[in-house]
Amino acid sequence: MCRWLAYSGTPILLDTLLYKPAHSLIDQSLHSKLGVETTNGDGFGVGWYTESNESPALFRDIGPAWNNRNLRELADHVHSPLFFAHIRASTGTAVQQSNCHPFRYGRWMFMHNGAIAGFPLMRRDLTMLIDPGLYVDIEGTTDSEVMFYLALTFGLDQDPPAAVARMAGTVERVGREHDVEFPLQMTLAITDGERLWAFRYSSAHTSRSLFYSSRVEALRRLHPDVAFLQDISEETRLIVSEPLGDLPGAWNEVPESTYGIVQSGADELHPFAPAAA
Template sequence: MCRWLAYRGTPVLLDSLLYRPDHSLIDQSLHSKLGVETTNGDGFGVGWYSAYSDTPALLRDVGPAWNNRNLRELADHVRSPLFFAHIRASTGAAVQQSNCHPFRHGRWMFMHNGAIAGFSRVRRDLALLVDPALYSDIEGTTDSEVMFYLALTFGLDRDPPAAVAAMAAVVERVGREHGMEFPLQMTLALTDGERLWAFRYSSAHASRSLFYSKRVEALRRLHPDVSFFRDVSEETRLIVSEPLGDLPGAWKEVPENSYGVVQPGDDELHRFVPAAA
């Protein structure tokens, strides 16, 4: 499995979240506390938005994040209001750059922790459901990328939660047709550069860990000595596979079978149920 981080809010240096926290994503690449594996060294990726383009920039590599000099250099110099970061522990797909998250299509970015059960058996059936106009854009061999392209096929541009619900329903239907009792395990994030959606769901109703940060106003009251909270706006929010530190009261677990929306104005939390398109 994997670990990931999604940030939306006041523009910050990537370093402030990738490296500086006590249990940063870089620390998690070696010492994950809540993941299936302690070490997540099968590649990494970061994707970020800037004022210069409507599409996100990506840096992905097959080596471990903890000793990548390019990532270290980038994190010290890139400031962004919305970025994804992902460290990978392969569930069987090859360790290659095209299999590293996040994935990008146009303005969309997507990353995932989890697996489609028996993917080698259901891969062909799922791939055939991808819109032919999109299929040639699939570069890698992961179940995650197929999930992304299924969501695009089912209308990600029009209604992201409905598209992800349709993708999950198809994965479960095809998986069960192939004898999989629990076909899907996912915590995933996606964004169009403006809003950020995060989903926690599994067929067994025992999903991988996922947390979100409390509102900045509350964090300032709880931890007035933490400069990061003083420097960011009220709308700043983090969603993470596991907390970046042990600050009391800073994190809440995303409920099982739910999804959240981080957006201008009030954020939202909803129940998630797979549903056919």
């Protein structure tokens, strides 16, 4: 499986979260505590938005994140108000740049931890359901990218939660047609550069770990001596596969079969269930 983080809020250096925390994403690439694998070294990727460009920039590579000098250099210089970072542990597809997350289409960005069980059996049926106008943009061979393009096909532009629900329902239907009992395992993040959606769901209802950060206002009251909390806005939020440190009160587990929305104003949590496409 994989580890990832999504950040939305005050523009910060990528280095602030990728490298500096005690259990940063770079540390997790070698020493994951909650993942299926301790080591996540089958590639990595970061994607970020700037205020002057709707489409996100991507930097992805096939080597491990912990010793990539270009990532270290980039993280020291790029500021962003919204970025994704992902470290990959392959579930069977090739270790190649086009298979590294995040994935991008227009202004949309997507990353995933989990797997479609029995994906080689289901690949043809699932890809045949992707809009032909979108299919030509698929570059890699992962189940994750197929999930993204199915969500785009099912109306991600109009209603992201409904599109993801239809994608999940389709994967489960096709999986069971191939006698796969529990076809889907996913924690995923999607953004259009303004809002951020995060989903935690699995067919067996034993989903991979996912956490969101507490409100900055509450954390300032708990930890008035933490300088980082004084420099960010009250709308700043992090969603992570596993906590970046052990600051008391900082992390909350996303409930099973739930999705959340990080947005201007009040954030939201809602139940999630697959739907018929």
